[in-house]
Amino acid sequence: MKKPLTSANVLDSLRIVKDPDLHRDIVSLNFIKDLTIRGTAVSLSIELTTPACPVRDELKAQAVQAVRDQIEGVGEISVTMTSNVRASAPSQHVNLLPGVKNTIAVASGKGGVGKSTVAVNLAVALALDGATVGLIDADIYGPSIPLMMGINERPQLAGQKLIPLTAHGVRVMSIGFLVDASQAVIWRGPMVSGALKQFMSDVEWGKLDYLLFDLPPGTGDIHLTLVQSIPLSGAVVVTTPQDISLADARKAHAMFVKVNVPVLGLIENMSYYVCPQCGRREDIFATGGGQKAAAQLGSPYLGGIPIYTPIRVGGDTGRPIVVSEPDAEQSRMIRTIARTMAAQLSIQYMSGGLKPPTIEI
Numbered sequence: 619m620k621k622p623l624t625s626a627n628v629l630d631s632l633r634i635v636k637d638p639d640l641h642r643d644i645v646s647l648n649f650i651k652d653l654t655i656r657g658t659a660v661s662l663s664i665e666l667t668t669p670a671c672p673v674r675d676e677l678k679a680q681a682v683q684a685v686r687d688q689i690e691g692v693g694e695i696s697v698t699m700t701s702n703v704r705a706s707a708p709s710q711h712v713n714l715l716p717g718v719k720n721t722i723a724v725a726s727g728k729g730g731v732g733k734s735t736v737a738v739n740l741a742v743a744l745a746l747d748g749a750t751v752g753l754i755d756a757d758i759y760g761p762s763i764p765l766m767m768g769i770n771e772r773p774q775l776a777g778q779k780l781i782p783l784t785a786h787g788v789r790v791m792s793i794g795f796l797v798d799a800s801q802a803v804i805w806r807g808p809m810v811s812g813a814l815k816q817f818m819s820d821v822e823w824g825k826l827d828y829l830l831f832d833l834p835p836g837t838g839d840i841h842l843t844l845v846q847s848i849p850l851s852g853a854v855v856v857t858t859p860q861d862i863s864l865a866d867a868r869k870a871h872a873m874f875v876k877v878n879v880p881v882l883g884l885i886e887n888m889s890y891y892v893c894p895q896c897g898r899r900e901d902i903f904a905t906g907g908g909q910k911a912a913a914q915l916g917s918p919y920l921g922g923i924p925i926y927t928p929i930r931v932g933g934d935t936g937r938p939i940v941v942s943e944p945d946a947e948q949s950r951m952i953r954t955i956a957r958t959m960a961a962q963l964s965i966q967y968m969s970g971g972l973k974p975p976t977i978e979i
């Protein structure tokens with residue numbers, strides 16, 4: 619039996635539509651906005667927690683279907699998808715990063731696993747989905763973000779603050795913009811933390827949905843101090859599938875657990891290689907390790923990225939693969955990982971699981 623066309627009934631009909639990540643219906647999640655009925659036409663908005671929603675189109679289709687199936691004599695149904703990224707821990711961010719809603723560390727135990735490549739592509743992927751995104755190159759000893767984002771300028775000062783440089787829709791700050799890389803390598807721990815704090819307090823970030831940090835590889839004292847000096851909403855750990863990298867990824871995971879930063883998930887980079895000539899797949903660094911490690915650690919597995927020459931070329935030429943080859947399968951994989959990561963942040967937020975570390979400045 620269909621129900622008459624009233625706002626209350628339309629709202630009620632939408633209760634069968636569930637957000638698969640948040641495991642709740644879109645009505646109780648308070649996602650339905652601007653519900654109006656004109657004659658037989660129904661229009662409403664669904665306000666998601668991120669523009670980078672992995673199931674945006676499915677939710678829209680399900681909402682239309684739900685109303686069509688349950689409401690009597692309904693004509694046109696128009697559903698607009700919007701988003702309002704929630705701030706994960708506003709009170710913690712107030713002093714240091716007032717306009718920044720979420721901060722995410724991209725970490726790895728081991729160097730050379732593609733952490734910077736992943737950080738750059740995730741940042742650009744979120745921006746392509748319509749989010750406002752910043753990227754801090756916190757890898758003071760090996761800043762590669764300027765090259766990977768194709769930025770050669772120096773940031774300008776506005777009053778007391780540095781203006782981040784923008785590339786591919788992402789606001790970027792790197793020590794590489796300011797000092798010669800050979801100078802930074804002799805810095806000691808406290809200087810590294812000091813520089814990072816300045817990247818937060820002395821840079822005009824404006825309003826950001828997501829600020830990503832490309833952390834230096836490792837899990838030693840410097841890293842512990844670093845992660846404690848950033849008010850982090852969450853962290854992702856990048857690994858290759860081989861044992862030696864996974865062992866270090868586990869250490870990175872343990873470090874975040876220790877400082878009470880939610881691990882949003884593991885990303886397996888260099889998962890496999892497909893020969894462009896013959897199409898044969900080669901598991902250069904073994905396979906499935908990232909997924910197994912994630913399961914053991916009780917963290918989500920966000921996905922794998924294969925070895926693909928244009929990903930390396932994109933890094934060297936400052937045009938990340940998600941913009942240089944937007945339709946490539948590898949770009950789609952990265953964009954799905956970015957959306958899954960954003961969804962994990964929303965889950966953390968909704969479940970009240972976000973407890974950023976206490977910041978000592």
Ligand SMILES: Nc1ncnc2c1ncn2[C@@H]1O[C@H](COP(=O)(O)OP(=O)(O)O)[C@@H](O)[C@H]1O
Nearest residue numbers: 729730731732733734735924925926929930933
């Ligand atoms: N999936 C991939 N396919 C091809 N090359 C990659 C991939 N991921 C990273 N690379 C390349 O591997 C090298 C190391 O990556 P990088 O992001 O600098 O690692 P890290 O930041 O962990 O030290 C770079 O030359 C990069 O372009």
Ligand SMILES: [Mg+2]
Nearest residue numbers: 733734757762
């Ligand atoms: Mg790097």
